Amino acid sequence: MxxxxxxxxxxxxxxxxxxxxxxxxxxxxxxxxxxxxxxxxxxxxxxxxxxxxxxxxxxxxxxxxxxxxxxxxxxxxxxxxxxxxxxxxxxxxxxxxxxxxxxxxxxxxxxxxxxxxxxxxxxxxxxxAELDRQIRARGLEARAGQIVVATLVPAPKQHFTREEKAILDQDAMPAEWKPAKRRQKDVDARWTKKHGKSHHGYKFTVSVDRKHKFIRTWVPDTASVHDSQHLEAALDEWNTSAEIYADKGYVGAEREERLREQGYRPQIQRKAKQGKPLSACQERRNRRIAKVRARVEHVFAAITQWGGKRIRTIGQARATFAMSMMVLVYNMHRLAFLMA
Structure with missing residues (x-):
């Protein structure tokens, strides 16, 4: 039939x-x-x-x-x-x-x-920079403080032999690699551990203003660099509030003192030491800061909706380009939402 x-x-x-x-x-x-x-x-x-x-x-x-x-x-x-x-x-x-x-x-x-x-x-x-100018021209200045957070950006996993790793650690290339193979090997991405799990790729630190949830600044790096290394570099000096919200990874007496000397008011969560748990007052303070920091999760949730933070590129330069485009498109999407 x-x-x-x-x-x-x-x-x-x-x-x-x-x-x-x-x-x-x-x-x-x-x-x-x-x-x-x-x-x-x-x-x-x-x-x-x-x-x-x-x-x-x-x-x-x-x-x-x-x-x-x-x-x-x-x-x-x-x-x-x-x-x-x-x-x-x-x-x-x-x-x-x-x-x-x-x-x-x-x-x-x-x-x-x-x-x-x-x-x-x-x-x-x-x-x-031009988009940020357009955002500010609409009266959407960075207000109410800034939330600084570092996030991992997964990249394609690379497989190297022990000998190749030893050579790459010396900032050199294995002699037997042909040009075509070199182009397909990401020697910039690094491994790191977070919450007991291994992650491979890059990291970018962002500063999000508390009021409007725009990403105002960002700093790219490899995944192995500790979150705390880019706090000062990621700060947005144009925020109308001096408050800085960050998690326990940025805690440090010297850092906080340095930030206060620069006119900031650091709101960084406290970390318990071995054998010395946090007091009830410190616990309440951490919860108060966590409620503010939760706003930054909305930013990454929005990015996840259009494919997530995973990148398909090879090398730090193209990874930085991809991460920068993430920031740009997110701010466009956020501006459209607020104006609507």
């Missing part, structure tokens, strides 16, 4: 109807489009990395604003370069956000890769 294929009646206005339905439900990309001035972001990038000149007769490169939007789509949905190309071809909402709805050509995976290499970490820092 031959199965009959169901034929759906064609509707010449069906495509337009789909667009109206998407807008009625709410397109997250359009909420970002409404509050973020992408042209200003593109100008900030071009000051750092100007658009390259194309030889006569060749196809001109895509506008910087288009490529910045493509990177936002990629990070917001946790896509690889290959999947970003496919989704741009397949999803109209992506093309509309990127300004490619009526374009015959779509940036391919190589174009996306080359653009990331062109702007680098400095380009993302310029994007972040």
């Amino acid at each position: 031959i199965a009959r294929r169901t034929v759906v009646k064609k509707d010449l206005l069906g495509d337009e109807g789909y667009v109206h339905k998407v807008d009625a439900i709410g397109d997250p990309l359009q909420t970002i489009e409404a509050v973020v001035h992408s042209s200003a972001l593109a100008k900030a990038v071009e000051r750092i990395s100007p658009r390259p000149e194309q030889p006569k007769g060749g196809r001109p490169p895509y506008p910087t604003e288009v490529m910045v939007r493509v990177l936002v789509v990629k990070r917001l949905h946790g896509l690889s370069d290959e999947q970003t190309e496919f989704q741009l071809l397949d999803r109209r909402s992506f093309r509309r956000f990127c300004g490619l709805e009526h374009s015959r050509n779509i940036p391919d995976r190589t174009t996306i890769w080359n653009f990331e290499n062109r702007i680098g970490v400095d380009g993302v820092s310029a994007l972040f």
Whole structure:
């Protein structure tokens, strides 16, 4: 018996109807489009990395604003370069956000890769600075103190022999590694232990303002570096409150004294010593600080919704780029939420 294929009646206005339905439900990309001035972001990038000149007769490169939007789509949905190309071809909402709805050509995976290499970490820092300016221009200054926390960012696990590890520890490369193999080996990522479990990858320390929950500053590093090493570097000097909230990993009498001399009021949880438990007063203080610090978990929960903190890159430079894009897209998403 031959199965009959169901034929759906064609509707010449069906495509337009789909667009109206998407807008009625709410397109997250359009909420970002409404509050973020992408042209200003593109100008900030071009000051750092100007658009390259194309030889006569060749196809001109895509506008910087288009490529910045493509990177936002990629990070917001946790896509690889290959999947970003496919989704741009397949999803109209992506093309509309990127300004490619009526374009015959779509940036391919190589174009996306080359653009990331062109702007680098400095380009993302310029994007972040411009977005932060737009956030503050809307009256969303950093207020009520800042919450400093370090989080692990998993990276692809690497496998080395004992001999290779010994060579890498000396900042050298094994002689038998061919160039192709070197490109696939992440010699920057490190292992660390947290709560008895081993983790491989990187770490970035962020400062989140207590009032609006924007990430105001961030410091990237490898996973093996202790959380406390980047507290001072991650502080946001523009917060209107002097209070700093942090967990037990940052405790230290010398550090707290140094912060007070700089005009800060450290609110760092106390850590019990062996044979000397915390007093009832210290326990209450820890709980009070924990209630404030819980706000930072909302930040990482939002990032987890679009693919989590895992990265697919090789090396510290590209990991820093990926982590910086996480911060940038989160702040865009947060701004769209607050403005809505």
